[in-house]
Amino acid sequence: MKVIVPKLYACSALVGIGLLGSAEAMAQAPDSKPKTYNDEIIVTAQKREQRLQDVGITITTATNEQLQTAGVSDVSSLAKVTSGFSAGRTTHGYPVFSIRGVGFNSSQLSAAPTVSSYIDEAALPYPSMTGGLLLDVDHIEVLKGPQGTLFGQNATGGSINVIAAKPTNFPKAGLGIEVNNFGQVMANGFVSGPLSDTLRMRVAVATTQFGDWQKGYYLNNDKRGDQNRLMGRVLTEWTPTDRLTLRFMLNGYRDKGEPQVVQLAALSIAAPSNAAPGLIDYPKPPKDNRYAETDINGGNDIYVAQGVLRVDYDLNDALSLTSITNYIRHRHRQLIDGDATALTIARVLVDSHARSFGQELRLTGEAMDGQIHFVLGGNYQKDKFREELNEQFAAYSSLPPNSTLRTRFNPTARSTAVFGNIDWEFVPGLTLTAGARHTWAKQTTRGCTYDTGDGSWAGFLTAVSTAIRGAQGLAPPPPIAPGGCASLDDTPSLPGGLAPFLPTVIELAQKEENTSWRVGLNYKPTPDTLIYGLVSRGYKAGVFPFTDTIVTSQIGPIRQEELTSYEVGFKADLLDRRISLEASAYHYDYRDKQFFTYKATPFIGAASTLVNIPKSKLNGFEVSTVLRPTDSLTFRGGSKWSGTSDLEYRVPLGVGMEGFVGGSLTYNSSAFADLSNSDLSRMKAYTLLDARVGVASDKGWRASLFARNLTNEYYWVSVGLLADAAYRIAGLPRTFGASVNFDF
Numbered sequence: 001m002k003v004i005v006p007k008l009y010a011c012s013a014l015v016g017i018g019l020l021g022s023a024e025a026m027a028q029a030p031d032s033k034p035k036t037y038n039d040e041i042i043v044t045a046q047k048r049e050q051r052l053q054d055v056g057i058t059i060t061t062a063t064n065e066q067l068q069t070a071g072v073s074d075v076s077s078l079a080k081v082t083s084g085f086s087a088g089r090t091t092h093g094y095p096v097f098s099i100r101g102v103g104f105n106s107s108q109l110s111a112a113p114t115v116s117s118y119i120d121e122a123a124l125p126y127p128s129m130t131g132g133l134l135l136d137v138d139h140i141e142v143l144k145g146p147q148g149t150l151f152g153q154n155a156t157g158g159s160i161n162v163i164a165a166k167p168t169n170f171p172k173a174g175l176g177i178e179v180n181n182f183g184q185v186m187a188n189g190f191v192s193g194p195l196s197d198t199l200r201m202r203v204a205v206a207t208t209q210f211g212d213w214q215k216g217y218y219l220n221n222d223k224r225g226d227q228n229r230l231m232g233r234v235l236t237e238w239t240p241t242d243r244l245t246l247r248f249m250l251n252g253y254r255d256k257g258e259p260q261v262v263q264l265a266a267l268s269i270a271a272p273s274n275a276a277p278g279l280i281d282y283p284k285p286p287k288d289n290r291y292a293e294t295d296i297n298g299g300n301d302i303y304v305a306q307g308v309l310r311v312d313y314d315l316n317d318a319l320s321l322t323s324i325t326n327y328i329r330h331r332h333r334q335l336i337d338g339d340a341t342a343l344t345i346a347r348v349l350v351d352s353h354a355r356s357f358g359q360e361l362r363l364t365g366e367a368m369d370g371q372i373h374f375v376l377g378g379n380y381q382k383d384k385f386r387e388e389l390n391e392q393f394a395a396y397s398s399l400p401p402n403s404t405l406r407t408r409f410n411p412t413a414r415s416t417a418v419f420g421n422i423d424w425e426f427v428p429g430l431t432l433t434a435g436a437r438h439t440w441a442k443q444t445t446r447g448c449t450y451d452t453g454d455g456s457w458a459g460f461l462t463a464v465s466t467a468i469r470g471a472q473g474l475a476p477p478p479p480i481a482p483g484g485c486a487s488l489d490d491t492p493s494l495p496g497g498l499a500p501f502l503p504t505v506i507e508l509a510q511k512e513e514n515t516s517w518r519v520g521l522n523y524k525p526t527p528d529t530l531i532y533g534l535v536s537r538g539y540k541a542g543v544f545p546f547t548d549t550i551v552t553s554q555i556g557p558i559r560q561e562e563l564t565s566y567e568v569g570f571k572a573d574l575l576d577r578r579i580s581l582e583a584s585a586y587h588y589d590y591r592d593k594q595f596f597t598y599k600a601t602p603f604i605g606a607a608s609t610l611v612n613i614p615k616s617k618l619n620g621f622e623v624s625t626v627l628r629p630t631d632s633l634t635f636r637g638g639s640k641w642s643g644t645s646d647l648e649y650r651v652p653l654g655v656g657m658e659g660f661v662g663g664s665l666t667y668n669s670s671a672f673a674d675l676s677n678s679d680l681s682r683m684k685a686y687t688l689l690d691a692r693v694g695v696a697s698d699k700g701w702r703a704s705l706f707a708r709n710l711t712n713e714y715y716w717v718s719v720g721l722l723a724d725a726a727y728r729i730a731g732l733p734r735t736f737g738a739s740v741n742f743d744f
Contacts (some may be wrong), residue, residue, distance in 0.1 A: 043141050044161070046421065047121065047150055047375055048364055053571055056433060056522040056532030058144040058584045058622060060085075064137050064165065068176070068741070069692065070646070070664060071708055073186065073208070075117070075130050075160065080666055080690075082142045083644050084622060088718035089729050092350045092389075093259055093300075093334045095127040096718075099144050101618055102157030102563065102588070105596045105720075106610060108546035109332055109352040110385045110411040114157040114561075116147070120164050120249065122308040122326040123358055125154070125383065129304050129330050132231035132253030136190050136204035138165045144622075145565050145586065146538030148516030149421055149435035152379060156538040156563040164249070167200030167237045168192045173744040180737030184211025184227060198239050205232045213733065214261050217291040218283055219342035224294070227257035243314040248307075255302040261292040262727040263716070264340040269397050269724045276345050276395035279724060287714045289733040293342040298335025298349075305329045319365040322377075326358040338391070338723045346723035349390040356383045362419075373423045375435075383413045387546045390452070396723040405457040405486070407548050409447030409506075413541065416440045431522040433534075436515060444509040445544040445555065448485035455482035461503070461550075464488065468501045477502055490551040506549065510557040514539040528573040537564045540594060545610040554609040561612075562591040569622075580626035588618040643667045656698040663691040686715035686731075700743035708735045 041052035045059055052059060060082045062072075070080045076087040076095060088096045090107040097103060097115040104114050109128055117124045117133060124130050134140070140162050147155040171193035178186040188206035195201055207230045212223040234250045263285050269275045285291035311323045331353050338346030362377025386408070393403040421435030451458035458480040465477045465488055474494075480486050480503050487506060490499040518536035525531070540561035549555055569584030592612040648662030670685040689711055694704025712734035719728050 044121075044163070045141055045143050046423070047362070048373060053528060053530055053573065054522070054524070056520050056530065056534055056569070058567070058569060058582070060142040060144070061139060063139045067134065067137070067140070068739070069648075069662070069704075071690065071706065073134060075127075075133055078140075078142065078160070079644070079668075080664065080688075081644060081646075083624075084144065084620075085142065086668070086717070089260075090718070091336070091720050091722065091727075092348070093332065093336060095130065097127055097157075097160070099142070099158035100586070100588075100620055104540065104594060106543075106545070106594075107596075107608065109330075109354055109387055110383070110413065110546060111543050112154040112413070112541040114154065114540050116151050116155040116159045117162075118151070118159065119162045119251070120247070120308070120310065121161070121360075122249070122306070122310070122324055123152075123381075124304075124306070124328070125356055125358070125381065126330070126354065128302075128332050129306075129328060129354075129356075130160075131229070131255060131302065131304060132206075132233075132251055133160075133162055135206050135231045135233055135251075136165050136188070136202075138163045145534075145567055146516070146518070146536045146563055148536070148538030149419055149437045149518050150375065152381075152417060152419075152437065153415065153439055153441070153514065153516065153539045153541050153560070156540050156561065164233065164235060165190070165192075165202065165204070167194075167202040167235060169194055169200065174742060175744075176739065176741040178737060178739035180211065180735050182211045182213040182225070182735065184213075184737075185209045200237045202235045203233070204235075205230070207231075208257075212258075213735075214290055214292050216293045216342065217285050218293060220293045220295065224258050224261050224292075228299075229253075229255045229257055245312045247310045247312075249310075251304070251306040251308075253302075253304040255300045258299050259334055259336065260729060261294045261337065262340050262722075262729055263292045265719060265726040265728040267724065268721060268726050271397040274397040275724065276343055276397070278343055279339075279341065279345065279395075282341050282343065289709075289712075289714055289730040292340070292730070294337040294340075295342045295344050296335055296337050296347055298347075301331070301333035303329075303331050318367070319363060322360075322362050322364065324358075324360045326356075326360075328354070328356040330354040330356070338393075339396075340722055340725045340727040343395070345395045346391065346393050348392075350388075351390065352385065352387045354383060354385050356381070358382075371425045375419075375421045377419055379415075379417045379419070381413075381415045385409075385411045387411065387447075389548065391548070393723065400456060400460055403456045403460060404452040404454060405449055405548065406452050407447070407449040407546075409445050409544075409546050411443065411445040411544055411546065414442050415541070429524045431524075433520045433522060434518065436517040438513070438515045439539070440511075440513050441541055441560070442509065442511045443542055443544060443557070444507075445546075446505065446507045447549075448487045448503075448505045449549040451480065451483050451486055453483040457486055458482050458484055461486040461488065464550075465501045465503070472498050472501075474498070474500075487549040488551050490553050501551075504552065506552055506555050508544060508555065508557060510542055510544075510559075512542050512560050514560060514562070528577075530571045532570070533568045535564070535566050537562065539563075543594065543610065545608070547608045558594055558610045559592045559612050561594045564589045564591075578627070580624075582624040583622065585621040586619070590616040590618070653695065658696050658698075659694070660696065660704075661693045663689065665689055683716055683719060686713050687711075688713055688715075688731075702741045703739070705738050706736070708737075709733060 043052050062081045079085045084100045086098045092107040096105050102114045117130050143159045147159045151159045173191045175189040186208045190204035192202040208227045212225045214224040231253045236248045238246045306328045309325045313321045333351045336348045338348045358381045360379045364375050366373045389407040393399045417439040419437035423433045425431045462480045485503050485505050488501045489504040492499050516538050520534035523531045542560040543558050567586040571582045573580050593616050595613050644666050646664040650660045653659050666688040688709050690708045692706040696702040715731045716728040
């Protein structure tokens with residue numbers, strides 16, 4: 001079977017406008033002043049400092065100021081500054097990130113992503129752990145295309161690298177407040193400074209409160225959307241000698257706010273003759289982002305706690321040893337409406353836990369008077385999960401009334417890898433880049449879908465088992481006990497190819513190996529021009545599906561996904577950097593792409609699962625332009641399928657003050673949420689317009705007014721299926737507000 005991946009951001013371009021000097025103020029030393037646009041952009045995309053213009057990879061960079069100006073407070077809104085990036089949400093509340101259409105939609109915490117996330121090179125290996133990622137950042141780097149050699153498996157789409165703001169050598173503090181017309185308040189602050197001649201510390205906190213922007217339209221007029229999020233970071237830096245630096249980072253995130261209510265997109269009743277009263281005539285919401293209904297009063301209970309110890313030791317002037325030890329505890333608990341209406345049909349309590357440990361050790365160095373730069377290292381990762389769904393189906397048409405069930409699995413994932421990368425400028429201006437990583441991986445899972453103790457699910461599955469076994473000429477099964485495991489074994493293990501269809505606890509394991517690699521050439525005809533070609537291969541780890549398990553074949557092992565990328569591009573700075581131009585074209589070849597879909601099950605209908613697609617492909621291109629016609633005006637621009645643009649004009653106001661006015665545009669073409677290409681999975685094209693005006697002072701304060709989604713565009717970022725309904729997750733409506741930031 002051959003499948004062509006739909007054009008979900010398959011072709012993307014960036015035309016846009018930027019903030020004067022904002023994208024260029026990269027990787028500054030703790031005591032340095034922000035760089036102007038005439039300075040170099042320094043990135044760490046290859047785990048060493050390089051000029052952006054010297055790296056043959058498509059990279060989007062943004063400073064903390066640029067993120068704040070664009071209203072980017074979490075990873076889900078990075079599309080405002082990164083073309084080809086998209087963020088959605090699964091039915092169980094987990095975020096999904098995609099770059100250039102490479103993503104993975106699965107409603108489980110333990111599903112490895114295609115876009116990896118890091119803070120100061122310490123992994124947040126699962127998207128649900130990234131709630132506090134953008135707290136107090138210096139800048140971000142979004143790398144596009146497979147990054148498997150240096151960032152490991154699960155980076156086939158790319159990588160989001162956040163560089164945290166570092167402790168300063170002098171006392172410093174900052175405060176920011178933002179409010180909007182829905183009553184939402186966002187506040188953040190930091191303090192930084194030395195504790196001794198060799199010890200420095202930085203403490204940052206942020207919170208988001210209130211903001212009930214959603215409202216009902218038919219049976220339930222309640223407002224929803226209040227937020228209650230808190231995040232913090234403590235970063236300590238100790239330099240006992242000139243050659244040794246130790247950094248200890250603690251990150252914390254807590255979310256006890258209300259989850260976004262999904263909109264009813266269409267009815268999809270499994271058994272229309274058994275539909276819940278009032279469902280068939282239930283109206284869809286008006287075409288407005290705000291309108292959605294629910295019958296639950298649940299909230300989030302999500303936390304992330306991360307500790308990172310990083311040690312950098314310069315063995316000599318040419319060799320450095322780096323150790324990164326990373327430990328994470330995470331809980332995702334959320335009560336979800338399972339039918340997108342105010343009727344009591346279905347509700348789901350998601351309660352998942354994860355513990356993650358990672359250790360990386362690497363040697364970075366150079367040789368032949370700087371002609372060769374290399375990285376050699378090893379990495380170990382071990383993750384343990386407890387995933388649980390507690391579900392109540394009061395009136396789901398394909399189940400007996402008031403059915404309840406509990407699904408609980410304990411997956412694990414473990415990987416060990418060795419890697420290396422080399423950049424060799426074998427003739428002036430021409431550099432060979434090559435790298436490889438070999439990974440040994442193992443995944444396991446153990447669990448079942450259980451009756452909750454009232455006997456409803458046990459009785460129903462006993463009847464299903466009896467009917468199927470009777471049709472096969474087999475004896476009736478013993479009754480499933482209340483509270484017992486009720487997943488039926490449909491493995492054809494009996495004579496004649498028959499399956500027993502008896503309840504069983506599922507216990508599975510799979511081992512896999514892979515070798516990620518890349519080979520490329522970078523040619524610099526001038527110091528400010530780069531032409532590059534790159535061939536790379538990356539892998540997404542295998543996985544076991546986590547879902548309500550009626551039959552055991554839903555939980556078969558899903559093989560690792562392979563992506564081979566072919567990319568060519570160039571970067572150029574012209575006219576004393578008043579014009580910057582980047583362009584790239586790419587072709588992706590998939591093998592065994594992992595795909596979230598539905599499986600027909602006995603007496604139940606469709607049940608979710610995962611499958612591998614043998615072959616698929618994707619083509620695309622990107623164009624990025626930055627124009628700076630004057631010192632007061634910066635323009636970025638691009639075209640088509642997925643694009644961002646931004647324009648800002650600044651004018652001196654005297655006495656150390658500067659006024660600014662700007663706007664940004666984000667466009668995404670129509671796309672499908674999955675490979676079924678059905679009408680229910682189609683997401684329409686949309687264009688978002690933001691505007692801002694304000695004043696900045698050289699004394700360290702800035703005040704602005706903003707309007708986001710100024711035209712009140714009705715759009716959605718995810719679609720999917722629930723009990724007897726299809727749903728949409730709408731984007732945010734028009735939002736007005738004000739923000740003030742102070743640095744002391």
